Amino acid sequence: MRRLLILVAFLTASFLGLTGVSAETPVSSATEECLGCHATIHPGIVESWKKSQHAAMTPAAAMAVQGLGRKISAENIPDELKNVSIGCAECHTLRAKEHKDTFDHNGQNIHMVVSPGDCATCHVQEAQQFDKNLMAHAYGNLVNNDLYQQLILSINGSPVSEKGKMVLKPANAATDADSCLYCHGTKLQITGTKSRDTDMGEMEFPILSGWPNQGVGRINLDDTRGSCAACHTRHDFSIEMARKPYTCKECHVGPDTPANKVYEASKHGNIFSTKQTEWNFKNVPWSIGKDFTAPTCAVCHISLLVDADGKVVSERTHEVKNRLPWRIFGLIYAHPQPKSADLTTIRNKDGLPLPTDFDGGFATTFLLNPQERTAAAQVMQASCQQCHAKSWVEGFWGRFLNTIEQTNATTLAGTQLMKDIWKRGLATGPDKGGNPFDEFSEKLWSDMWLFYANSVRFSSAMGGGGDFGVFADGRYHLMKTLKELEDWLEARKSVKKP
Secondary structure: HHHHHHHHHHHHHHHHHHOOOOOOOOOOOHHHHHHHHHHHHHHHHHHHHHOOHHHHOOOHHHHOOEEEEHEEEEEEOOOOOOOOOHHHHHHHHHOOOOOOOOOOEEEEOOOOOOHHHHHHOOOOHHHHHHHHHHHHHHHHHHHHHHHHHHHHHHHOOEEEEOOOEEEEEOHHHHHHHOOOOHHHHOOOOEEEEEEEEOOOEEEEEEEEEEOOOOOOEEEEEOOOOHHHHHOOOOOOHHHHHHHHHHHHHOOOOOOOHHHHOOOOOOOHHHHHHHHOOOOOOOOEEEOOOOOOOOOOOHHHHOOOOOOOOOOOEEEEOOHHHHHHEEEEOOOOOOOOEEOOOOOOHOOOOOOOOOOOOOOOEEEEEHEEOOHHHHHHHHHHHHHHHOOOOHHHHHHHHHHHHHHHHHHHHHHHHHHEEEHHHHHHOOOOHHHHOOOOOOOHHHHHHHHHHHHHHHHHHHHOOOOOOOOHHHOOOOOHHHHHHHHHHHHHHHHHHOOOOO
């Protein structure tokens, strides 16, 4: 009976043209079978896919493109994939043996979670680059760092009263998945199977923990890292969507990484908001001045850029840190970019898993040296100089470096107060086995570098974020919090012990 229903659905879909794919782009019989049911069950997914480049172009046609306009980096594609559109079956049946979530579905061995390992069949260079990116390691860098886990506990922990004191118990998995791991990614695991009564009869499906998730560092069921859909949202996987700042906004909105808020307030963001309807977000390569007239996140960090003569200005990269000499997300201080995307190996001079020590020193062994920082800055500034004179670019860059120095100095002043608080026993610091983020004074200290110093640096780094450098989570709040921390300490020092 189930097979009959599937056949009827397939024939109906074919008759009505529900697949919507051009006759010039062949669809595999396996994908046709998928569309036969899912065009009715999940029309949103199918309609999205129908508008995609995957539906409109075969890998063979993509491989035939010459020069900078080529979007497929693999030199060899399996024969069975070359001359059909990239549809449901082409993605969800790839590498079935590598996927722990593979199960029999109407005679096909499919897996629910498509991974960068699958995308690498065609986009091999992009997958390799992304795997060396900080984003791909976002899950491991967070959950495998005991110090960061203490920060998460101070935010997500479940407060309970024990012996008259509030104690934080670890959050459950759903809370972590709904918060920090939404962006960092979850670790997917198979926990069993479940039968469901569907329109096509009773079917057995695997049960996944950590699902759903499209975090950039998701640990997949084929042991790969990341989710291409974090930026190229399924199922149309649009390059236009990945190039617009709304995609990055999902995770970089603040106040810890206020990139989007700063961008929207900046001159570049103003130009984007006003002119974006006139821009071409689909061209590859992307021509500065012709296709767009102000940078987006993708312009500065990822895209293949050319000048008016078609000369390459910036190579395409999915290893986003390649163009970044400095990591302005303070931990505790802004610092040179790490050499490796796996941050779990970093140790500062005190043995803590941080790229800086509490006195502002850098764990230099693990970070870019001055020559490497200069090279990265030159790559970043190459696109800036397509619209701005060198003196303009150097002027902004000089202010940015000054901002790093000054915000680090203010953070150091706050950290010295915090070290005094720990020394006096007014809070339990890491040297006494305490969580350095959970007490009131520690939260004031954390606000300084996690929110306000970061906001100032983002404002400076992104060509000016207007008031974000001053009153909108900027220098005013940084100095105000420093003073609050100082007053808190002075008030407790003045209290005489009985």
